[in-house]
Amino acid sequence: EGVVKKITTYGMFVDVGGVDGLVHYSEISYKGPVNPSILYKEGDKVPVKVVKYDKDRKHLSLSIKAALPDPWGEIKDSLEVGDTIKVIVSNIEPYGAFVDLGNDIEGFLHISEISWD
Incomplete structure (x- = not known):
């Protein structure tokens, strides 16, 4: 410290x-x-x-x-490909959206992966 x-x-x-x-x-x-x-x-x-x-x-x-503990380790241990999770959209761009997964982890959703339905 x-x-x-x-x-x-x-x-x-x-x-x-x-x-x-x-x-x-x-x-x-x-x-x-x-x-x-x-x-x-x-x-x-x-x-x-x-x-x-x-x-x-x-x-x-x-x-x-x-x-500090690596937050990616926690995510890797708790999620699998195909899981559906709730996120907070932090920024929208013409090519996709940046999302906050919590624990200091930011993700990106490409526009081709976003459904507006």
């Missing part, structure tokens, strides 16, 4: 036991790259895992995703 020290457009710096490390914005959520200031603020405690340490540069690379 660490404490958010500074938020930038490319991630956030987190203090882990007196050492600052970077959580790149692609390592914050399983939904994909997100603006960290939407989810966190300076002073927040966050779960982190050290994913890389550059001894020469004294640089820690951290991940929030790696510190």
Whole structure:
């Protein structure tokens, strides 16, 4: 666990036991790259895992995703091809719809797979 020290457009710096490390914005959520200031603020405690340490540069690379259970594992264990599930449509495009399956998982329905009946 660490404490958010500074938020930038490319991630956030987190203090882990007196050492600052970077959580790149692609390592914050399983939904994909997100603006960290939407989810966190300076002073927040966050779960982190050290994913890389550059001894020469004294640089820690951290991940929030790696510190949390993989939601894809849960989905894989609970669903089979052909199952019908309820989702929340988060965005509609001319080529299909993006849907929220919960647990930070976003799916995509191609227009050819959507029935309007």
